[in-house]
Amino acid sequence: MNRVVTIKDLVGMDIRGFHLNRLIGAGSYGAVYESSSGSERIAVKASTRESDILNEANALQRLFYCQYTPKYFFHQETTTPDGILHTIGQELLGPDLETIRRSVPWQAIKRPTLVRIAWQALSCLEAVHGFKLVHRDVKLANFAVSLPSSPTNRVTIKIFDFGLAHHYMDDNGDLIEDSTNPDFRLMKYCSYEVAMGMDPMPKDDLHQLSFAILYASGYNFPKMLKSPPDVLLEWKRDLLRQPSEALPPLARFLTPWFDALSDLNDIVPINYPDLKQKIQESLPAHNASADLYWEMVDGEETLV
Numbered sequence: 217m218n219r220v221v222t223i224k225d226l227v228g229m230d231i232r233g234f235h236l237n238r239l240i241g242a243g244s245y246g247a248v249y250e251s252s253s254g255s256e257r258i259a260v261k262a263s264t265r266e267s268d269i270l271n272e273a274n275a276l277q278r279l280f281y282c283q284y285t286p287k288y289f290f291h292q293e294t295t296t297p298d299g300i301l302h303t304i305g306q307e308l309l310g311p312d313l314e315t316i317r318r319s320v321p322w323q324a325i326k327r328p329t330l331v332r333i334a335w336q337a338l339s340c341l342e343a344v345h346g347f348k349l350v351h352r353d354v355k356l357a358n359f360a361v362s363l364p365s366s367p368t369n370r371v372t373i374k375i376f377d378f379g380l381a382h383h384y385m386d387d388n389g390d391l392i393e394d395s396t397n398p399d400f401r402l403m404k405y406c407s408y409e410v411a412m413g414m415d416p417m418p419k420d421d422l423h424q425l426s427f428a429i430l431y432a433s434g435y436n437f438p439k440m441l442k443s444p445p446d447v448l449l450e451w452k453r454d455l456l457r458q459p460s461e462a463l464p465p466l467a468r469f470l471t472p473w474f475d476a477l478s479d480l481n482d483i484v485p486i487n488y489p490d491l492k493q494k495i496q497e498s499l500p501a502h503n504a505s506a507d508l509y510w511e512m513v514d515g516e517e518t519l520v
């Protein structure tokens with residue numbers, strides 16, 4: 217094997233019979249490659265950070281029968297001159313929602329598409345929580361569309377990147393502590409309660425999702441994240457206490473959903489169907505549970 221320079225430099229390598237063809241992108245701890253073996257195409261995520269990759273592999277294995285997450289194929293350790301390379305083979309997805317948001321006019325996803333995205337993203341979290349996993353890193357860039365299925369080009373939203381996920385509850389319903397004890401207050405886009413020092417729980421995934429949907433609606437969330445810490449905390453608190461006033465005008469139509477999100481706590485089980493109903497009530501004239509399609513609009517491929 218050739219000398220590995222960085223994890224972003226693995227094109228041409230073979231892992232478990234899969235040829236790494238193209239670097240799709242790289243995040244804070246891994247690089248993801250479009251890879252193939254014959255006609256089979258998968259994604260291979262590579263990292264040198266063993267703990268994160270093992271955590272992600274464990275989560276994806278747990279989610280094997282989940283239709284809202286990429287299918288898990290393998291975890292492999294490869295010895296290289298630069299150390300041990302960890303890879304995960306998983307289902308190949310299409311573009312992530314942050315990339316899609318950037319590609320649309322005004323970097324704002326239209327309301328009918330936005331409510332369908334919110335509905336399906338909520339279904340993703342409902343499914344993940346059903347497997348007793350909390351994702352803890354919910355953001356637009358961690359949702360992607362599936363590869364379009366022919367002949368209609370229908371796609372579904374899937375959630376990925378389980379490097380920070382945690383199996384939070386055992387079969388008896390007892391909470392499981394995270395022995396690694398990460399400090400999620402350092403994550404600027406954490407929920408209000410997490411910013412106040414609480415451990416992230418399923419409802420915090422939903423609060424992070426609400427930030428992601430605001431961002432997708434055209435709200436300048438990155439600018440808010442750059443505010444002084446007290447301003448950011450106050451904004452997150454107000455979004456829970458008085459959503460109708462705190463929501464930016466463009467996203468005020470989502471008030472029914474934000475009202476319901478602000479009622480969530482860690483004791484009462486989350487009523488996902490009710491939350492979906494609130495998404496529907498936010499835009500009554502459009503069907504929020506309708507399918508999404510990957511289509512050509514004005515010469516550009518986009519999500520509708």
Ligand SMILES: Nc1ncnc2c1ncn2[C@@H]1O[C@H](COP(=O)(O)OP(=O)(O)OP(=O)(O)O)[C@@H](O)[C@H]1O
Pocket residue numbers: 240241242243244245246247248259286306307308309310311312357358360376377379
């Ligand atoms: N299964 C997959 N199929 C297709 N593309 C993927 C898949 N998983 C990740 N990607 C893409 O690969 C790139 C890197 O993904 P990764 O999750 O490592 O990065 P990230 O979300 O930017 O990282 P982080 O949140 O850890 O900083 C992103 O563009 C992401 O959309």
